[in-house]
Amino acid sequence: MRARATMPPDRMPSPARIARAGILAASVLLLTALPAAAQIGAVTVRSPRPFGLFLGDRFDATVEIEAADGFAPQAASLPKPGPLTYWLDLGSVAVAPGPLRDGNRLWRLSLTYQTFYAALDVRRLDIPAFTVTFASEAARSTTSAAAEVPSWPILVSPLREVQPPPVADPTEYMRPESPVPRRDPGPARALAWAFAALGLAGLALLARDRAWWPLHRRPARAFAAAARQVRRLSARSGDESAYRDALLALHRGLDRTDGRRVMGEDLPAFLARHPAYGALAQPLDRFFAASRAAFFGRDPAAARRHWPFPDLVATARRLAAAERAGAPGRAEAAS
Amino acid sequence: MNQIRPADAALTDWRQAALRFEAEIAKAVVGQERAIRLVTIAIFARGHVLLEGDVGVGKTTLLRAVARALGGAYERVEGTVDMMPADLIYHTYLAEDGRPRIEPGPVLRRSQDLSVFFFNEINRARPQVHSLLLRLMAERSVQAFDREYRFPHLQVFADRNRVEREETFELPAAARDRFLMEIGMEAPTDPDLRRRLAFDPRFHDTDSLVAEVAPDVIDQGAVSGIAAALQHGIHASPALEEYVVRLWSAVREPAKSGIVLPDVAMDSLVQGGASPRGIAFLIRAARVRAWLEGRDVLLPEDLRAVFHETMAHRIFLEPVYEMRRERILPEFCRAVLATVPAP
Numbered sequence: 025m026r027a028r029a030t031m032p033p034d035r036m037p038s039p040a041r042i043a044r045a046g047i048l049a050a051s052v053l054l055l056t057a058l059p060a061a062a063q064i065g066a067v068t069v070r071s072p073r074p075f076g077l078f079l080g081d082r083f084d085a086t087v088e089i090e091a092a093d094g095f096a097p098q099a100a101s102l103p104k105p106g107p108l109t110y111w112l113d114l115g116s117v118a119v120a121p122g123p124l125r126d127g128n129r130l131w132r133l134s135l136t137y138q139t140f141y142a143a144l145d146v147r148r149l150d151i152p153a154f155t156v157t158f159a160s161e162a163a164r165s166t167t168s169a170a171a172e173v174p175s176w177p178i179l180v181s182p183l184r185e186v187q188p189p190p191v192a193d194p195t196e197y198m199r200p201e202s203p204v205p206r207r208d209p210g211p212a213r214a215l216a217w218a219f220a221a222l223g224l225a226g227l228a229l230l231a232r233d234r235a236w237w238p239l240h241r242r243p244a245r246a247f248a249a250a251a252r253q254v255r256r257l258s259a260r261s262g263d264e265s266a267y268r269d270a271l272l273a274l275h276r277g278l279d280r281t282d283g284r285r286v287m288g289e290d291l292p293a294f295l296a297r298h299p300a301y302g303a304l305a306q307p308l309d310r311f312f313a314a315s316r317a318a319f320f321g322r323d324p325a326a327a328r329r330h331w332p333f334p335d336l337v338a339t340a341r342r343l344a345a346a347e348r349a350g351a352p353g354r355a356e357a358a359s
Numbered sequence: 360m361n362q363i364r365p366a367d368a369a370l371t372d373w374r375q376a377a378l379r380f381e382a383e384i385a386k387a388v389v390g391q392e393r394a395i396r397l398v399t400i401a402i403f404a405r406g407h408v409l410l411e412g413d414v415g416v417g418k419t420t421l422l423r424a425v426a427r428a429l430g431g432a433y434e435r436v437e438g439t440v441d442m443m444p445a446d447l448i449y450h451t452y453l454a455e456d457g458r459p460r461i462e463p464g465p466v467l468r469r470s471q472d473l474s475v476f477f478f479n480e481i482n483r484a485r486p487q488v489h490s491l492l493l494r495l496m497a498e499r500s501v502q503a504f505d506r507e508y509r510f511p512h513l514q515v516f517a518d519r520n521r522v523e524r525e526e527t528f529e530l531p532a533a534a535r536d537r538f539l540m541e542i543g544m545e546a547p548t549d550p551d552l553r554r555r556l557a558f559d560p561r562f563h564d565t566d567s568l569v570a571e572v573a574p575d576v577i578d579q580g581a582v583s584g585i586a587a588a589l590q591h592g593i594h595a596s597p598a599l600e601e602y603v604v605r606l607w608s609a610v611r612e613p614a615k616s617g618i619v620l621p622d623v624a625m626d627s628l629v630q631g632g633a634s635p636r637g638i639a640f641l642i643r644a645a646r647v648r649a650w651l652e653g654r655d656v657l658l659p660e661d662l663r664a665v666f667h668e669t670m671a672h673r674i675f676l677e678p679v680y681e682m683r684r685e686r687i688l689p690e691f692c693r694a695v696l697a698t699v700p701a702p
Contacts, residue, residue, distance in 0.1 A: 275702065284697040289660045319598035319702035320656050 063169040064158060065090025065128045075179040079142050082115060083178070085151070087133040089171045091158045093124060097131055098168070101157035108152055111141040131158075133173075143180040150175040233348060244347075250277030251344035254337055261333040264325070270336050271315045271327075277343065288312035300350025307339040370592055370650065373585045377403060377651060380428050380576045387424040387568045388417050389555065390547025397542050397668055398425055399651065402577070404643040405586045406539020407496050407515040409481070409530075409672070416544045418518040422477050423569045430575030431474030431512060434465045438484035440526050444491040448503045466495065467503055474512040474579040481517040482527040489534045492517075496537040512579050521685075532632070532675060539640050540665070541672035586647075593646040595657040598702045602659055605699045606666075607638055610674060618694045623680065623687060630675045637673040644669050659701035667692045 068088040077083055089097070097119055105114050115136035122130035133156070141149060153175040160167040188197065231237075235245035253273040257266045278286040278294070286294050291312060295302055310331050318327035377399055384395045394410075398421065401408045410418045426433045436447060445451075447466050454460045466476065478484075478492070492515070495501055500509045517538070519530075535541070547553060556562050609616035610633040614626040645661035652661070671688045680687055 272702070276700070279700065285659075285699065285701050287660045287663065287701060288658065315702065316656070316658060320594075320596045320658050322594050322596075322656065324596075 063092035063095050063160075063167070064171045065092075067171055067173055069173065069176050071176060071178070074177065075181075077139050077178055077180045078183050079140060079180075080138065082136055082138045085135045085137065085176075087135065087156075087173050088122070089131045089133070089156065089158075089173075090125075090128040091131055091169070091171065093127055093129050094161050095129075095158040095169065096121075096161050097133075097171075098157045098159050101155065102133070103135070103154050108137075111139060111149070112151070113138045113140065139178070139180055141180045143182045144186055146179055146181050148177045148179055150177050235344075245344075246277045246280035247340070247343040247347040250274050251340040254340040258333060258337050264328075267328055267333060267336070268318055268324075270333070270340075271311070271318055274311060274336070274340060274343070275315065277340075281347070288316060298350070300346050301343065304339070304342055304346060307335070307342065310335070311339060369585070370589055373403075373589075374650060374653065376577055383428045383572045383576050384421070384424045387572050388421045389562075390549060390552040391417060391421060391544065394421060394542050394544050396648075396651070397540055397665065400644050400647045400665060401539050402429065402514065402582060403586050403589065403647040403650070404539055404640070405514070405583060406640060406643065407537065408517070409535070409538045409541045410516065410518040410544055411521055411541055412518075412544035413546065414520060414522055416546050418544055419479060420565050420569065421544070422516045422518065423565070424572045425516065426475040426477060427569055427572045427574050428576045429475055429514075429579050430577065431579035432469035432472040433475045433477065434469060434473060435477040435479065436465050438478060438480040438482065438488070440483055440485065442484050442488055444487050447488065447491060448501065463503070466501060467508055471509060471511065473510050474514060476513060476515045478515060478517040480520060482519045482523075482530060484528065486528055486531060489528070489530055493531075493534050493537060496534075512583065514579075535672045536632075536634055536636060538672065539644060540668040542668050589650045590643060590646055593649050593655055593657050595642070595646075599657050599659065599662075602699065602701050603638065603642065603662065606662065606695060607633060609695045609699050610670065613691070613695070616695075616698060618691070618698050620687065620690055620694055627677055628680055628687075628691070630677050632674040633670060634673060637670060641665065641669045663696050666696060 066088075067090075070086040070088065071083070073083060091097075099119075102117050102119060103114055105116055107113050115138050116134075118134045120132050120134070122132050124130075137151065139149075141147070154173050156171045156173060158169045158171060159165075191197065232239045235242060235248035239245070250273045254270045257270045257273070260266045275286075281298065282290075282294055291305070291308055295305055295308075301308065314327040314331035314336075316327075317330065318324050321327065380402075381395050381399050384398070385392065388395065398408060402425075410422065412418055426435075436442075446464060448464045450462045450464045450468075452460055452462075463470070466473070476495070481489075481492075491501070495510070495513070496515050499511060499513045500507050502508075515538075520527075547556065562568060605616075609618060611629060613628060618625055620628075641662065642657075644665040646657055648661040648664050649655070649657050667689065671692055674688065674691070675681075676684055676687065
């Protein structure tokens with residue numbers, strides 16, 4: 025907290041005086057009849073509690089301005105939030121149109137101030153006056169009018185006596201921190217456990233779907249295992265035996281998916297039994313052609329030239345994706 | 360890479376002939392594409408065939424059509440319970456002058472030219488006849504009139520009625536092992552075909568049906584040469600050899616290979632069989648199948664296509680399972696093929 029002013033300790037204000045000053049300042053009504061700017065009617069400042077303010081207190085004020093219909097306050101003319109004087113800050117400003125009465129609209133400015141006046145006795149201070157410009161909202165109109173908001177008083181009070189009795193330990197002037205409320209950690213802990221369980225369950229479901237360890241050796245995710253093995257083998261893709269091993273991995277994936285040994289001639293029947301892989305008919309056909317060339321052909325190296333390793337890896341990945349998409353759980357959920 | 364290479368133009372021409380042969384047979388026998396394909400494979404693998412099936416499914420018609428399309432000399436005998444080996448070799452009769460005469464019987468009559476020997480109802484013949492047949496099939500030769508007769512082009516087709524059990528003699532294991540294939544024939548299941556078979560008068564007269572088949576589509580005399588050529592022309596890779604070895608051990612030791620059948624103790628199922636000759640036959644037949652499919656490399660598919668027909672009758676089960684053989688063996692073959700990884 026900043027103390028921007030100190031006053032010599034004179035009289036201490038009595039509560040009755042503060043109350044009287046508050047009642048006086050509670051409502052300041054100012055009627056302005058400006059002939060040049062007839063568009064502006066009455067300006068009323070309402071200050072609900074202009075007394076008993078201590079250092080650092082926030083307090084509100086409402087300014088009601090009557091303006092002719094069609095006039096609106098210019099945002100640029102409103103007081104800016106921020107320090108107004110060395111002891112006063114404006115916290116926030118809001119403006120809202122009110123009801124229409126006799127051709128005049130009542131504009132309401134809500135202001136929040138904060139005082140930093142370190143008073144030594146009860147003291148009357150004046151909130152600075154300001155001007156709000158109203159402009160006609162009609163198209164291409166340049167008419168404007170100024171509403172003068174007068175200053176109004178507030179009463180600030182000291183927090184402590186002027187000369188506190190001396191004590192041995194200055195810390196005795198300090199008051200202990202208000203005790204931290206004892207909160208029950210039970211619900212938060214239960215919530216934490218619940219979210220942890222939810223997270224683990226989600227992880228388990230994801231692992232099951234993606235066939236991660238330890239759920240990777242399932243017949244329902246044969247292609248996921250094959251794709252994993254192919255990806256591992258692709259690290260040494262220059263190796264001839266790695267290519268053959270990758271082909272074998274895909275063979276075993278097909279076998280496990282179908283529950284029998286799938287040979288090249290079985291491909292149409294396999295696709296009929298497993299329509300999930302229908303979109304992969306062409307890559308599978310090329311796979312079997314490559315496998316025949318690699319394992320049974322006269323020129324095993326030809327397989328690689330016709331169906332290179334990256335194609336093999338891509339096909340394995342697509343098979344695993346099709347397997348996931350066509351999983352029984354998914355199909356039921358989709359239907 | 361799967362196409363026959365141009366250098367093997369003769370093989371390509373023969374393949375066309377083989378496909379034409381199949382088409383001719385299919386004119387007479389409808390709904391039996393698989394049996395026809397297997398018989399064609401047997402012809403080009405130079406192996407003997409045993410047809411098995413219900414009464415009246417077309418076994419005899421198929422074999423008659425095959426004999427007609429094959430060309431070459433053709434003999435046919437009917438198995439009976441009182442038939443003796445001599446009846447096959449010698450024809451004994453009383454001549455007009457009242458003296459007994461002995462002349463060459465069905466097997467010897469066409470001598471070296473005999474190319475199709477058709478043994479109908481083979482299980483009605485006695486074991487003595489079977490043993491004669493054994494030599495005829497294995498060595499393509501027979502001892503008669505104190506000399507050896509050779510039949511270089513001989514192919515034995517036999518059929519066996521599955522229903523009849525009375526007065527029949529089960530073929531000995533050795534005789535069965537000499538057949539390249541045992542082809543089971545079932546009536547067609549397609550409703551349209553069944554209707555045609557029942558109502559189309561064309562199918563009621565077997566003689567005219569067989570007469571529709573073009574004769575001599577294949578020159579039986581030249582088949583041996585082409586059969587040998589294609590056995591060399593079809594490439595079998597090390598991976599395929601590995602697959603065959605795995606198949607073989609799976610048949611011999613199914614429990615070790617992880618084959619499981621319901622209600623069967625796998626470690627005491629197979630008593631014997633799956634001989635090296637059987638495996639050699641399997642490869643021969645598979646090579647022919649690859650050639651018929653227009654390939655010059657052998658694939659596991661080829662082995663699978665002929666596996667049951669070439670292997671099932673060579674597998675001998677423990678006596679406790681032998682009675683259920685008809686049911687267990689197809690399942691066993693299917694399980695072997697479904698378990699052994701390829702490649």
